[in-house]
Amino acid sequence: MVNAAGKFGPYNQPGPERAASVTGVGHARALPGSGQSGSELVRSRIALRVRLATLIPGDRLPDVGVLADELGISEITVRRALEGMCQDGLLDRRRGRAGGTFIAPGWDAVVALLHNEEEAASLDAFHLLLECGLVAHSSGEVPPEQLERLQALVTEMDVAEDPTRLLELEARFHLDLAETLGGSGIREFAADLLGRLCLLQPVPEPAMVRAQNRCHAELLAELGRGATDPAVRAVKAHQRARLG
Template identity: 35%
Template sequence: MDSEPDPAPTAETLLRPVRLGNAFEDTVARLLETIRLGVLAPGESLPPERELAVRLGVSRDTVREAIKSLADAGYLQSRRGRYGGTFLAEQLPTPRAAGVRLDRADIDDALRLREILEVGAARMAAGRSLGEVEAATLRNRLADVRAATSEDYRRLDSRLHLAIAEAAGSPSLVPLVAENRMRVNALLDQIPLLQRNIAHSDEQHQAIVEAILAGDEQAAADAMCAHLAGSAALLHGFLD
């Protein structure tokens, strides 16, 4: 009698091409998905960087940055020598907030609401004729977050997003974005800050603000959508 097929996902099915707009974040998420679903056992090695780059459709530099970030976060270990490579840690980290474990539905709810509110805010802000004070506030908030230390990054990032909501010109929108941002920050506080993600977020923040100041509604909405997708990929990767 033929045996039943193994329903467990394999590395080949999980390590599929990523969206190039958020190549780093999606690469981290794909690797985390493979790790957290138990496709690879503790102490088992990842495929070589070259093979991962081909499977994921990204550069080896992106793979190397993702591996380094996950090693810094305690998920992977790199070993040198004849039998070296990248290996899963024997014990994986747990979310930072003790006793808090959100399922995918909880995360999806917060992130979908965030997309509705913040993509709309960026589009509406770009569609308005901003005054000098509003434009200067956006530029200043952008400069602040670009210069932020790791310890102050979340706070200054939140201030920029709230400034964009204010620039949309709907006073009722700001408290909604603020409330949702509290939910999102509670999720973000459970995952590590990845320096490559911060650098990528800075580039996306720049694109969002420039599109708003240029009055390009579609570009502002698209840039915000891409930015939120990167954060969503990391949150699902670490917390699902």
Template identity: 35%
Template sequence: MTTDLAEGAGSSPIGAAALSGFDRRSAIDAVRLRIGMAISLGLLKPGERLPDQHEVALGLSVSAITARRALASLAEQGVLVRRRGRAGGTFVADEPPLEVLRELTASPAESQQVHRLVDRRLLFECAVTHYAAVHVTAAQLEELEQLTAEMAASTNWSDYHQADERFHQLVAAASGLGTAVEAYNETLAELYAYFIPYPIEQLHRSNRDHMALVAALQAGDAAAAVEVSRRHVDILHRTMFMGLAAAAPPG
């Protein structure tokens, strides 16, 4: 679930707590790292156009000024290219400098932090999904279906990620678990702080899990809903952040 991946990664601007796993990097450097890793891993291709600055900010859960400064810095280093005109925008350079990309790597401590967050989310996800199957309302089910349709229609990772976040927050709200939902949302936001761009085709495949979850919730089948969520989050251990280089794409 992209941060979900993925879900997903993956909310409010990154704060000090969310950045603790980034070895106290600044918010700008954290964005630089996430985009650089996506390029190094082949998730963002040479010549590919990035969403506009506002959408990048929303997709990476940072402020607009943080996104703007991070993109400007990467452009100055030749990783990105900015073009003017009707067909302009920000693009991945045809040949991003390898020495710069090598600097945009994560430490083992960062990888460990990601996987601890995935484990924490796994526990939360199973709990909120179980109770959502019991308490979800018809209106919430309708909104969840609309969000899966929105994700299916998304044409870039930023749009998808924003709908993905709303989807998971709504499932949590449907659980009726009170203040525990706040703790879930905090963990989700922390994990989304590590979200890096994925090809939209991979995210669309991930959305099949969302559809299966909605079907289980509609049937009131708590066991099936929990199993969908368990599989969906567990895949983050193999695909998210550091695991991406050697793993199969998120499904």
């Protein structure tokens, strides 16, 4: 096995396993986020980077070896995943001296074709449980300076005009929240979920993200005073804002 097994690996499951339903019950792979294949990991991490605007359409991807190291999976798995993404139209491969693998200019349009409401709902429900659990687990124990870092993101979101920037900050808030409340391993776990959701869920409207940001503010206020139940309610209200 070439799998370097990420913290929540094994990521190098053979292809057919990918078809396993995330809604399954009584199966080791039933937990969304815990059993994605190496290919899915590559896809979801690239999708997350596009959401975080660390990669934008037209950008050249890092070399295969760099991606493999970063993700803790084999180069051949990365190569195979990139080929699949090229076939889907998410990536472009260009030959020659200035060649390489690039985020396709039509990334957003292609992603829109990949949306899967059922799978998204399942992952979204799991993400909600993760955040509720983290909030209940650490309520009253979060150092104020760590909440300030999250508060800075909320303030920035309040004034962000650019929809892309707003989406980027929204994703950052949830990654930083996971890290603040659960540590760096949980941040990686949240990144798995959020990256996959980037490919499965329609991009939220700016008005919706702003409504969600009011839930962020409420959550931080309640966490600050150690009020567990209201903090959990703010996490749930955040999800309801998405469901409309």
